[in-house]
Amino acid sequence: MRFGGFEMRSRGVSPVVKRPAWIVPFERNSRFTGRQVQLTEVEEKLFSGGSTRTAIVGLGGVGKTQLALELAYQVRDKYRNCAVIWIPATNTESLHQAYLDVARQLGIAGCEDIQADVKRLVKDHLSKESAGQWLLVFDNADDINMWTGQVGSKLGSDRLINYLPSSKHGCILFTSRDRKTAVKLAQQNIIQLTEMGEDVALQLLQKCLIDPGLVNDKSNTKTLLQELTYLPLAIVQAAAYINENGIAFADYLSLLTDQEEEVIKLLSEEFEDHGMYRNVKNPVATTWLISFQQIRHRDPLVADYLSFMCCIDPKDIPQSLLPPGPSRKKEIDAIGTLDAYSFISKRPADQALDLHRLVHLATRNWLRKEQLLAQWTESVVERLEDVFPDDDHNNRSIWRTYLPHARCVLESSLGDRDRQSRLSLSWRYAICLYADGQWNEAEAAYIEGLEIEKKELGADHPDTLISMANLASTYRNQGRWEKAEKLELQVMETRKTKLGADHPDTLSSIANLASTFRKQGRWEEAEKLQLEVMETSKTKLGADHPHTLSSMANLAATYRSQGRWEEAEKLELQVMKTSKTKLGADHPDTLSSIANLASTYRKQGRWKEAEKLELQVMETRKTKLGADHPDTLSSIASFASTYRNQGRWEEAEKLQLEVMETSKTKLGADHPDTLSSIANLASTFRQQGRWEEAEKLQLEVMETSKTKLGADHPNTLSSIANLASTYSEQGRWDEAEKLKLQVMETSKTKLGADHPDTLTSIANLALTFSNQGRWEEAEKLELQVMETSKTKLGAEHPDTLTSMSNLAWTYRNQGRWEEAEKLQLQVIETSKTKLGADHPSTLTSINNLAFTWKSQGRVDDAINLMEECVTLRTQMIGINHPNTSASQTILLEWQTERLRVSDIVDDVPNIV
Structure with a gap:
């Protein structure tokens, strides 16, 4: 039976014939595992008549020789009349000696003549029809110069590629670490051999072990194979060491994760293996050193690139990071050579490279030795x-x-x-x-x-002080305000001494310290410093200097935090107008000033004015900075918040989804700004009663914040508080209480008992107690919050007024209506004076007082007050806003109830 020019064994009795030549130096590898797909592919290429030359290419140690050896044995078993000849092609000397041995075994006349060109004799012999069928294997055909270069001037020194026999009955298989060499020898007939899959690697490991039961330790087995990169040679070498020393996988792994020098010693351990050439003990590290030496001699730029890459992270190396070569072609050739040796793998889409981890390690070792x-x-x-x-x-x-x-x-x-x-x-x-x-x-x-x-440079050098300021700013973002303050004080004092109190860098350091004070809720101290910076900047730099405008914006932010919105607005209007004149309407600083003013309007409940400004900022930033710039995303988020405050949840949600997705793509899923965008979307879901969706997002934010920022970071505490609020909305009081207690205790420790965020956390816990009917506990906490707020923030601060409203509500729930009314009247009057008669918070306080009057039986007064509330809410926040709708519903209920009572009174019969 013929197959691609070769005869296969046929059943039945055949006459005794001389066996064809079998010149193979190795016994069959009983541990050969897997690679069936590649074996079939090689056989089809060689024996289908489609090609006479094929090459197996792959990283040193990946199993090319063993694949070729298994194929040789399968050919011997399957093809009756096929000679199999194996020639090691590591270097010219070994190849010449192999040719001589083949000539002798084939009985080629004249091969013993010292003047004979033995390689040509073998070539001519195998190229004849009379030679019959044959498979010629050239193992380790790595050196392209050896094959394509002139070896010398004497007889037999022609290019080795010219000594390859050609016959329709014969075919040649090469194994090579270098794909470029393989392409020269076999053209397109290349089979790339990669590391084993996990399952096959596990089978090989088992076959190599004295105690196969070691693989029952599944976790360490999996880790070991991963560390060895599923490379057959590394697996065989590791098994030899484990067998010799009688150790467990965990012990070998501890050696692999040791210091770099120790790992190299481990990978350089020599070991005996019957599938190797005589007197050759090639451990993994030595295997790659051979390839590296070949590369160095061929192209110094390739060696330079490999040396460069082994000093950086071996994964995802941008090609733009590599040093420029003499020409672009030289660069491409160098990268191509590293790829051809399977030292690297390409990421075409990213123009990036991955260097094999063990090659990375071995090359570093060679550089260290040299x-x-x-x-x-x-x-x-x-x-x-x-x-x-x-x-x-x-x-x-x-x-x-x-x-x-x-x-x-x-x-x-x-x-x-x-x-x-x-x-x-x-x-x-x-x-x-x-x-x-x-x-x-x-x-x-x-x-x-x-x-x-x-x-x-010295501790007081300007560059050193800049680094200290940057470190302090990092501490501030981490919520480590005491460390930030300490550094900023040091920078400020040193600059005052070295540069003078009115130097711009000194003013910048004062502003940074003020920013830290503001984060801590130390607004009076912040204000004092910011006033100093602003006045000095005006004198020293001028009223319209960018630094001066920045100082005014910072002071305005402190006023905003204090609820001093009119003063904040006044400054922000001034900054905005000057910025437009000085810098231009679309300058980033001008846009920031507009955004700041919009934020103050939002705080005042002037949502239409805020919306108008925020839309302007958003559109300009999209045009000037791009839709995915962090400042643009911030403006979209602010715009969405204004929609949410107006109860325009669908519009808010659409924008928040856009911000979240873009942030994830541009900044990363765990960036603080991304987490804020997720939290904002969750808040919108919560206000719509979509609690499961809100909870899912809030859990994500909380867990990521704990990992990324730390369990006690202010942002993390805020995420826990948000999740607790969602639990409260669902009536899951115990879960809410547990989280709120955690936030309160951590805030007290981290921020201080009188920090605004701590006071908010106490108020939240009190609200949970109130919802559970635990009035006394709620009252105790609310009194504490109110008194501290009065002292810390001032009696007219919006947060203080909120704390009074909360306490009044608790009084009302206990039927202590006079006490509730007294507080609510006080809140209304202060809100009207401080915030304005039509501010949303003022309207909420009016709404609350109406409920108290209704509970006292003052129905007419309550209805009249609620009618006022509905009218103002309709005017200010719109008839469709949830708060307006809620007030309208309550008003209608009360009016209906009053009519019903009136009808009953009219129906009572007169008694004479």
């Missing part, structure tokens, strides 16, 4: 310093691809001789981490840079 690792690490630092961008939003995608690689070299103790480059890289690395909301990582980077600057 005392080149520090030199190459310094080259990487210099290159990164040259290409690493600043923290402009448009560079975000670039810096994110570079961050892991900068981290890798900055965490290394090597390459620190060029302190200036390292310091510059560390600076940009830190500010980009900061911009990405990775504050813990930014903190570590700032601290490292700061230590270097203190040693190199």
Whole structure:
């Protein structure tokens, strides 16, 4: 039976014939595992008559030789008349010796003549019809120069590729680590061999172990195979070490996760294996060193790229990070060579590369031995310093691809001789981490840079002070206000001494300290400093200088926090008008000033005015900065909040979904701004009574905040409080109470007992007690909040008025109507004076008093007051707003009830 030019065994009795040549140096590998797909593919290519040359290509240690060996044995078993000849092609000498051995075994005349060109004799012999059927295997055909270059000038020194026999009855199989060499030898007939799959790797490991039962430790088995990258040679080597030393997988894993030098020693352990060439003990590390030496001699740029890449993170290496070569073609060729040796894999969509993890390790070891690792690490630092961008939003995608690689070299103790480059890289690395909301990582980077600057430049050098200010800003974002304050005080005092009290940098440090005070709710201290900065800036820089305008905006923000909205509005209007004149209507600072004014309008319940301004800011930012810029997303979020305050939930939800999705894509799912956007959407869901959806989002925000920011970060506490509110809305009082207690206790410890956020957390817990009918506990907490608010915030602060309203409601629920009425009247009068007669909070207080009067039996007064509330709410927030609808419903109920009572009275018969 013929198959592609070869005869297969047929059943029945055959005459005794001489067996064809079998020249293979190895026994069959009894541990050969898997690779059936590749075996079939190789056989089809070679024996279907479609091609006479095929190459198996793959990383050193991936099993190319073993695949070829198994194929050789299968050919011997399957094809009766086929000779199988194996030639090791590691170098010219071994190949020449193999040709001589083949010539002798084939009985080729003249091969013993020292003047004979033995390779040509073998070629001519196999190319003849009389040679019959044959398979020729060239193992380790890696050196392209050996095959395509002239070997010498004497007889037999022609290019080796010219010594390949050709016959319609014969075919040639190459194994090679280098795809470029393989393509030269076999053209397109290439079979790429990759690492094993997990299941097949597990089978191989079992076959290699003295105690196969070790694989019953499934967790460590899985981890071990992952660490060995499912590479057959690494698995066989690990099994040999485990067998020799009688250790468990956990012990071997502990060695693999040891210091880099120790891991290399482990991977360099020699071991015996019957499938290797005589006197060759190739452990994993040595296997790749051979390839590396070949590469170095062929193309220095390839070696440079490999050396460069082994000093950075081996995953997702941007090609733009690699040093420029002499030409673009040289760069492409160099990357192609690394890919051809399977040292790297390409990510075409990202223009990025992955370096094999064990190759990364082995190359580092070679550089260390050659005392080149520090030199190459310094080259990487210099290159990164040259290409690493600043923290402009448009560079975000670039810096994110570079961050892991900068981290890798900055965490290394090597390459620190060029302190200036390292310091510059560390600076940009830190500010980009900061911009990405990775504050813990930014903190570590700032601290490292700061230590270097203190040693190199001195503690009072301007650059050192800038780093201290940046570190303080990071602490502030982490909610670590005491540490921020301490640094900012130090920076401020040093600048006052070194630069003078009115120097712009000094004023900036004072402003930073004021910002920390404001975060802590220390508004009077913040205000004092901000007034100082503003007045000095006006005198020193001018009333329309950007720094002066910024100082005015900061003071306005403090006024807003204090509920001093008229003063805030006055300053913000001034900043906005000056910015428009000085900077232009679409300048980023001008847009910020408009957004700030809109925020004050929102606080005042002037939602239409806020909406108009926010729409302007949003549209301009989309045009100027782009739809996905963080400032644009912030303006969309503000616009959505205004919609939500008006009860326009569908419109709010649409915008919030847009912000959330864009934030996830641009900033990342765990960025603080993304978490805020998710929390905002959850709040909208909660107000619509979509509690399951709200809860799901709030749980996500809470868990991510705990991981990303820490369990006691203000943002995390806020996320817990939001989830607790959703539980309360569903009547899940016990769960709500547990969370609110947690928030309250942590806030007291972290922020202080009189911090505004702490007071809010106490008020929230009191509300839960009130909902449970635990009036005395609620009253006790509400009294505490009210008294502290009066002292801390002032008797007229909006939060103080809210605390009074809450206490009044608790009194009303207990039937203590006179006490409730007294407080509510006080709240109404103060709200009218402070916030305005038509402010939403004022209208809420009127609504609440109407309920108290109704409970006292003062029905007419209650109805009249509720009618006033409905009228004002209709005018101010619209007839469709939920609050307006609720008031209308209550008013209608009361009016109906009064009519019913009146009808009953009219029907009573007169008694004479």
